[in-house]
Amino acid sequence: MKILLSAYACHPTSGSESRLGWQWAKQLASRGHDVWVITRGVMQQDIEHHLTTESQPGNLNFIYHECRALLPWLKLFKARFRYIYYYFWQWGAYQAAMQAHVQNGFDLVHHVTWVQYRAPSFMGRLGIPFIFGPVGGGEASPWNLRSVIGLRQWGVDLMRDGWSLLASIDPLVRRTYHEAIRIPVTSVDTLNKLPPWARAKARLQLAIAYEPSAELQLRRADLQNIGGVKLLYVGRFLGLKGMALGLAAFAAVASRFPDASLTLVGEGPVGPAWHRLADRLGIAGRVHWIDWLPHAEVEALYANHDVLLFPSLHDSGGLVLLEAMSRGLPVVCLNLGGPGMLVDETCGIRVEVAGRTRCEVEKALAAALERILAAPEFLASLRQGAQTRAGQFNWDHLINGVYDGLVPAWRHAEGDFNGGAAAVNEGAA
Numbered sequence: 001m002k003i004l005l006s007a008y009a010c011h012p013t014s015g016s017e018s019r020l021g022w023q024w025a026k027q028l029a030s031r032g033h034d035v036w037v038i039t040r041g042v043m044q045q046d047i048e049h050h051l052t053t054e055s056q057p058g059n060l061n062f063i064y065h066e067c068r069a070l071l072p073w074l075k076l077f078k079a080r081f082r083y084i085y086y087y088f089w090q091w092g093a094y095q096a097a098m099q100a101h102v103q104n105g106f107d108l109v110h111h112v113t114w115v116q117y118r119a120p121s122f123m124g125r126l127g128i129p130f131i132f133g134p135v136g137g138g139e140a141s142p143w144n145l146r147s148v149i150g151l152r153q154w155g156v157d158l159m160r161d162g163w164s165l166l167a168s169i170d171p172l173v174r175r176t177y178h179e180a181i182r183i184p185v186t187s188v189d190t191l192n193k194l195p196p197w198a199r200a201k202a203r204l205q206l207a208i209a210y211e212p213s214a215e216l217q218l219r220r221a222d223l224q225n226i227g228g229v230k231l232l233y234v235g236r237f238l239g240l241k242g243m244a245l246g247l248a249a250f251a252a253v254a255s256r257f258p259d260a261s262l263t264l265v266g267e268g269p270v271g272p273a274w275h276r277l278a279d280r281l282g283i284a285g286r287v288h289w290i291d292w293l294p295h296a297e298v299e300a301l302y303a304n305h306d307v308l309l310f311p312s313l314h315d316s317g318g319l320v321l322l323e324a325m326s327r328g329l330p331v332v333c334l335n336l337g338g339p340g341m342l343v344d345e346t347c348g349i350r351v352e353v354a355g356r357t358r359c360e361v362e363k364a365l366a367a368a369l370e371r372i373l374a375a376p377e378f379l380a381s382l383r384q385g386a387q388t389r390a391g392q393f394n395w396d397h398l399i400n401g402v403y404d405g406l407v408p409a410w411r412h413a414e415g416d417f418n419g420g421a422a423a424v425n426e427g428a429a
Contacts, residue, residue, distance in 0.1 A: 002034045004097060004106040006123045008089060009113040010039040012050040015295055016319070018043075020207065021113040027209075027395045029057035036100060038093050041066030065089065065096045083163075086119060087172075094122035101126050110402075115207050115316060117183075117190050118167035124179025131402060132180040134207035136316025138164075138190030139337040141240055142353055145313055145361060150270055153239030164193060177201070184402050186316040187337050206338055209398035210322035210390065212299075228259025229373050232305035232329065234298055234320045235312070237268030242311035242334065244277060245358070249365035250309070251281035257373045263288040263305065265298060302327035306379065307372055311351075311365060315339055325390035330382035332368045334361070342393070346385035 005028070010021030021039065029035040035057075039047075041064040050056075067088050074085045097109070110131040111121040117135040124130040141149055141157050149157065167173050177183060177198040184205040185191045191202055231250065235241050243264065250262050264274070264287065271289075278287045293301070308324040310333045317338045321331050331348035333339040343350050349368040353361050372379050 001107045002104060003028055003036070004100070004109040004123070004126075005035060005037045006090075006093060006097070006109065006111040006121055007037050007039045007113045008086065008093075010037060011043055011046060012054070013046070013295070017113045017115060019295075019319075020115070023209070023395070024110075024112045025060055026056070027399065029060040031399070032059070034059045034061075036061045036063060036104065036106070038063040038065060038097050038100070040064070040089070041068075042071075063096055063100055065093045067092055083119070086114065090120065090122050094125060097123060097126060101128070115186070117185065117193060118163055118170075118173065120170070120172035120176040122172075122176075124176060129181050129406075130179050131182050131184070132176055133182075134184035134186050134205045134402065136186035136190050136207060136338070138185070138193040139187055139314035139316060140164075140189070141313040142336070144356065145242075145245075145353060145358055147358055148242060148244045149239030149313065150244075150273060152269060157240070168193070168195075182402070182406065187341060189337065190316070203401070204341070205398070205401040206317060206341060206393065207398075208317040208319045208322055208338070209393055209395045210319060210326060211394050212323075212326045228257065228261065229307060229379070230305040231260065231262040231307050231309045231369070232265070232301070232324070233263070233309050234265045234301075234324070235310070237264075237266050237271040237274060239270050240313050242313045243274055243309075245334075245362055245365055246309050246311045247274060247277050247281060247283070247287070248362045249311075249369055250286075251283045252362065252366035253370045253373060254283050254286055256370070260373055261286050261288065262309065263290060263301075265290045265293060265301065267292045299323060299327075302329055305329060306383075307332060307369075308348075309369070310339060312337070312339060318342060322390050322393055325386040328383040328387050330372070330379070330386045332365065332372070342389075344389065347382060347389040348386065 005025055007021030007024065009017040010025065011018035012022050025035055025037045039062065044064045047062060067085065070085055070088060074082060106128055108129050109123045109126050111123055115133065115135045116137045118137055121132055140161060146154060177195065180201060183194065183198060183202045185202050186207050191199060191204065194202060233243055233246060254260065278284045302324055306329065308321065308329045308331045310318065310321060310331055312334065313336060315337045321339055321342055325331060325347055331343045333343055333348065333350055335350035335352050340350055351361060351364045351368055
């Protein structure tokens with residue numbers, strides 16, 4: 001099958017959405033489909049260098065598009081302009097995709113990045129089956145916990161709330177929903193943001209998948225780190241990541257577990273505030289700070305830690321959770337967004353936030369940490385469960401979750417998607 005992927009973010013070595021776009025392309029091509037990826041022109045040099053130095057499927061093709069006239073404005077205003085730029089890029093990418101469709105005759109077009117339910121894609125106008133997602137972004141910081149996020153993040157979240165309201169009436173977004181035959185969404189929060197008529201096309205499906213390399217598939221159930229249980233946080237230092245709650249929870253149990261430690265890996269605008277908070281809580285000597293690391297070095301870091309502490313207030317995915325779990329690290333998180341869907345009682349502890357004050361959530365997080373720190377046998381069982389749970393979220397799971405049940409309506413084909421059958425929703429064609 002000939003598949004066109006719309007991947008605004010696509011890069012072989014970057015993280016987050018760029019890695020997601022790259023993996024969609026690589027994984028579909030490795031399954032025998034002819035894949036074309038339309039992505040940003042600024043990615044071209046790195047992508048082509050990677051294709052010449054690494055063994056990649058020969059049926060993977062790239063189409064590069066960039067709004068050159070607007071790039072100086074994007075560089076000048078950075079994040080403040082990127083959403084406007086994204087709209088312009090999407091329109092130009094659609095025109096480039098139309099030309100490529102005339103030449104190649106694609107069977108299916110699939111928007112894979114950005115995974116924002118609020119932002120439109122014009123790829124549905126190609127007149128072929130169009131999948132939009134998995135998309136997320138419907139999550140929001142709970143109002144009862146917004147005192148955690150800081151003034152800067154307050155402003156960002158208010159803008160995000162406003163964008164959500166605009167998306168509900170944006171004709172371009174609504175047309176995207178109309179044109180899509182399927183809209184996978186990453187959480188119930190995002191599902192509820194869709195218009196009622198669009199929810200019939202939706203299904204819950206996390207946008208993340210992970211398959212560790214063979215040499216890193218280490219069983220950790222019988223391993224014990226010397227020096228006590230080591231907690232780990234990996235991610236941006238942003239208010240929405242909730243580590244103000246995490247630091248308070250660790251401080252509440254630190255005196256009872258003098259050998260326990262917490263490592264934070266990353267960088268971001270609230271880093272200085274988190275440092276000051278650790279000082280005020282009296283745990284500065286127990287908290288270790290590591291600047292942002294290349295992805296390969298972060299993966300190696302998992303082997304030296306025992307538990308991932310990830311109290312994010314809104315995350316659609318959480319790829320870091322899958323990476324850590326695949327190394328046998330159970331997760332302590334809030335029961336919100338993607339982490340709330342990914343983590344269950346076999347692989348970690350989810351802390352409920354509904355109806356609770358900030359103090360109550362901090363106490364619940366502390367209780368979760370104490371339960372793990374006080375019971376080595378419980379930690380050992382969670383390690384096994386984490387690896388088992390992570391193994392369920394591989395690329396076969398993600399691809400089948402997005403394409404499963406789509407029936408070829410414009411031509412007759414036999415076999416499932418992985419066998420190369422074309423796919424379209426019979427009822428939506």
